[in-house]
Amino acid sequence: MVTAAPVVEATGITKQFGSTVALRDAAIRIDQGQTHALVGRNGAGKSTLVSILTGLQPPDAGEVRFGGEPAPRLADRDAWRQRVACVYQKSTIIPELTVAENLFLNRHDHGRGGLINWKTVHSRARELLDTWSVDVDVRTPARELDVEQRQFVEIARALSFGARFIILDEPTAQLDAAAINRLFARINDLQRQGVTFLFISHHLQEIYGICDMVTVFRDAQHILTAAVDELPRAELVGAMTGEAAAEVGGDRRGPSADAVDVLKVDDMSLPGAYDDVSFRIRAGEIVGLAGAASSGRIEIAETVVGLRAAASGTVEIAGTRPRPGSVPAALKAGVGFVPQDRHHQGLVPEMSIADNGTLTIPERLGPSGFIDGRRRDHFATTMIENLAIKTPGPELPVSGLSGGNQQKVVMARALANDPDLLVLINPTAGVDVRSKEFLLGKVEEIAESGTGVLIASDELDDLRLCDRVLVVFQGRVVGETARGWHDHQLVAAMEGVDLDVR
Ligand SMILES: Nc1ncnc2c1ncn2[C@@H]1O[C@H](COP(=O)(O)OP(=O)(O)OP(=O)(O)O)[C@@H](O)[C@H]1O
Numbered sequence: 001m002v003t004a005a006p007v008v009e010a011t012g013i014t015k016q017f018g019s020t021v022a023l024r025d026a027a028i029r030i031d032q033g034q035t036h037a038l039v040g041r042n043g044a045g046k047s048t049l050v051s052i053l054t055g056l057q058p059p060d061a062g063e064v065r066f067g068g069e070p071a072p073r074l075a076d077r078d079a080w081r082q083r084v085a086c087v088y089q090k091s092t093i094i095p096e097l098t099v100a101e102n103l104f105l106n107r108h109d110h111g112r113g114g115l116i117n118w119k120t121v122h123s124r125a126r127e128l129l130d131t132w133s134v135d136v137d138v139r140t141p142a143r144e145l146d147v148e149q150r151q152f153v154e155i156a157r158a159l160s161f162g163a164r165f166i167i168l169d170e171p172t173a174q175l176d177a178a179a180i181n182r183l184f185a186r187i188n189d190l191q192r193q194g195v196t197f198l199f200i201s202h203h204l205q206e207i208y209g210i211c212d213m214v215t216v217f218r219d220a221q222h223i224l225t226a227a228v229d230e231l232p233r234a235e236l237v238g239a240m241t242g243e244a245a246a247e248v249g250g251d252r253r254g255p256s257a258d259a260v261d262v263l264k265v266d267d268m269s270l271p272g273a274y275d276d277v278s279f280r281i282r283a284g285e286i287v288g289l290a291g292a293a294s295s296g297r298i299e300i301a302e303t304v305v306g307l308r309a310a311a312s313g314t315v316e317i318a319g320t321r322p323r324p325g326s327v328p329a330a331l332k333a334g335v336g337f338v339p340q341d342r343h344h345q346g347l348v349p350e351m352s353i354a355d356n357g358t359l360t361i362p363e364r365l366g367p368s369g370f371i372d373g374r375r376r377d378h379f380a381t382t383m384i385e386n387l388a389i390k391t392p393g394p395e396l397p398v399s400g401l402s403g404g405n406q407q408k409v410v411m412a413r414a415l416a417n418d419p420d421l422l423v424l425i426n427p428t429a430g431v432d433v434r435s436k437e438f439l440l441g442k443v444e445e446i447a448e449s450g451t452g453v454l455i456a457s458d459e460l461d462d463l464r465l466c467d468r469v470l471v472v473f474q475g476r477v478v479g480e481t482a483r484g485w486h487d488h489q490l491v492a493a494m495e496g497v498d499l500d501v502r
Contacts, residue, residue: 005068006031007165007196008053008084013062015048017400019392022048023059024220030165030213035187035197037207037228040217041240041432042404043390046200049217050167053198055080066165078161085158086167089174089430091150093157095143100125102142103157132156133189148179152186159195166190167198170403172206173429176292176458177491184210202404202432204233216240241434254467255284255452261316262334262420262452263304268313273299274475277313281421281452286443288463289456290494291472298340298425300472301456305337305423306330318420336419338410338427347406349399353391354380356398357412383412388438403430411439415446422446422453428462440465458494460487 006029015023023045030036038046051057053064055074064071072079093102103125125138134152136145145153151171158166168187172180187197187210199211207214208228216223216239223239263281268274274296281287291297302308304315309325322329330337347356357380380394387408391401398406407430414422424443428436444465447453455462463469464483471479471493479493 004032005065007034008064008066008198010049010053010059010064011062013049013052013059013064015045015052015057015059020400021220023052025062026217026220026222028053028215028222029225030196030198033191033194033196034213035191035199035211037199037201037211037214038217039201039204039207039214039236039240040223042408042430042435043402044217044240044432045220046217047169047402050086050169050198050200053167054084054086081158082162084165084167085154085161085163086169087151087154087158087171088169089171091142091154093142093145093150093154095141097142098138099129099136099140099142099145099153100138102153103128103138103160128160129153129156132159133186147174148182151183155186155190159190164194165196165198167200169200170202170430171199172201172203174293176294177495178292180206202430202436204236204433207236208233218242237433240432255282259283259285259450262318263454264314264316265300265304266314266316268300268303268310268315270299270303270308270310273308274472277477279470279477281454283420283450283452284447285468286447286453286455286466288466288469289454289472290458290463290469290490291456292458292494295472295494296475297456297458297472301423301425301454302340304330304421304454305335305339307339331417334420335423336414336417336421337423338407338414338425340425347398347410350397352380352395353384353389353398353401353409354394356409357383357394358416359413379416383416387412387442388435404432404435407431408435408439411442415442419451422451424453424455424457424462426457426459426462427455428457428459436461460490463490 009029011027013023013026026045026049028038028049038049040046052059055071058074066083100122104121122138129136129138132155134156136149136153155166171183175183191197201207211228213225214228214231214236215225216236218240259282261280262283266278268277277300279287289297289300299308303310306322306325306327306329314321315324317330317333317335320333322333354376358376377394384391384394389405389408391405398409401409411427422443428439431439440462443453455466457463467483469481469485469490470477471481473494473496481490
């Protein structure tokens with residue numbers, strides 16, 4: 001039997017950043033037509049491998065081969081583009097340009113006199129998107145695409161360069177359930193047409209849903225590669241964490257009978273986002289705001305923390321009404337929060353973990369205006385221990401942390417000022433299974449100590465620990481359910497199907 005050379009094979013890959021070894025003698029082999037999952041805890045080395053497999057940086061040691069041939073020289077970008085592409089969580093298309101311009105950037109056919117023939121560019125772009133069944137107008141400015149359309153355009157662009165190996169880096173992180181299903185259908189289609197995928201995700205159900213092989217990395221090393229249907233979940237989690245899977249669970253006590261309200265939202269409206277929203281959260285209570293990405297749940301949570309101002313209605317936090325639309329006022333009133341987008345609202349990447357983690361509590365670090373460096377580092381070291389942040393020390397810039405560990409720094413900061421009300425927006429996006437358990441455990445602990453918690457999320461695992469879940473659909477709170485709901489019930493309610501959750 002003749003076996004074709006693997007689409008990609010990396011062997012003996014080592015990569016070090018300063019004192020951090022990101023990959024140690026790691027390997028991966030992906031065969032033609034597979035949808036191959038790459039999993040591992042935050043900081044395991046997945047993104048580093050992707051940057052090496054896409055030629056963005058060289059390994060310190062080791063070799064990458066495509067179809068049995070050595071990888072191109074790093075400078076030969078065209079040759080890399082013909083072999084592999086990665087669709088990242090962050091867009092690589094240029095928002096100011098149209099879809100057609102993005103698709104044919106730097107490869108326009110110049111007509112006579114060097115002029116670009118836009119008619120040809122548009123018709124070629126249309127043809128390209130048609131070939132891959134992407135239903136987007138090529139004249140649309142890229143900034144108007146939603147995440148799903150943007151991913152499809154990026155996949156089509158990769159295919160148009162000739163690449164038949166595509167890496168999807170946490171592609172479902174910003175998609176709602178319906179969009180995830182469409183993405184998976186598309187992956188299946190393309191797989192049938194001979195496209196090979198490397199799929200990075202922290203969601204085990206997705207891996208079991210669409211992947212046929214899985215590779216596990218742990219602590220910079222390759223741990224195992226196995227067929228998905230031959231690997232029980234507990235073993236997969238065990239390989240990722242290096243320990244047997246723990247039982248999750250334990251019942252919460254919930255708020256005490258005489259607990260006071262730490263959040264009162266009354267008749268709050270913001271045209272285009274949400275309408276006539278009212279709810280309460282008591283000290284020690286965890287309340288979920290469930291809903292699809294465009295339901296308005298994120299905007300409601302952002303209004304509570306002062307990132308937006310409502311057009312009408314009131315927000316009262318621990319007995320005071322902070323100035324609407326002011327984050328400092330909300331923080332002063334007793335809010336701690338984890339924003340939706342850690343890249344833009346959460347962290348200052350060039351600043352150290354210690355500085356980022358203590359950004360909101362300068363008054364705790366020294367007399368007014370002075371920051372005692374030792375006190376800050378002590379605070380940060382405790383925070384690193386408390387949240388099990390994987391780093392050589394508090395002085396490292398957060399840009400050197402893996403994605404999930406950055407999210408922990410954001411969480412640490414939210415907890416730094418002992419908030420009365422903790423507001424979390426998609427708090428476990430990009431966080432690995434075990435760290436997720438850990439972060440959610442922290443949230444429970446904080447609630448036990450009397451903090452009220454609002455979790456705006458579409459992740460069932462985030463919502464499971466809530467005492468109550470409010471379902472938001474098209475800007476309105478359409479239902480409420482106490483603990484103990486069934487997954488299908490809540491998912492249906494989030495999609496607007498009435499299954500009587502109130
Ligand atoms: N540019 C860099 N400078 C310093 N350290 C880095 C850099 N890039 C990665 N690292 C370190 O290398 C290790 C592996 O990181 P990597 O981003 O590859 O992990 P990951 O598996 O993708 O994690 P996540 O699931 O959190 O995204 C981490 O300890 C990280 O802090």
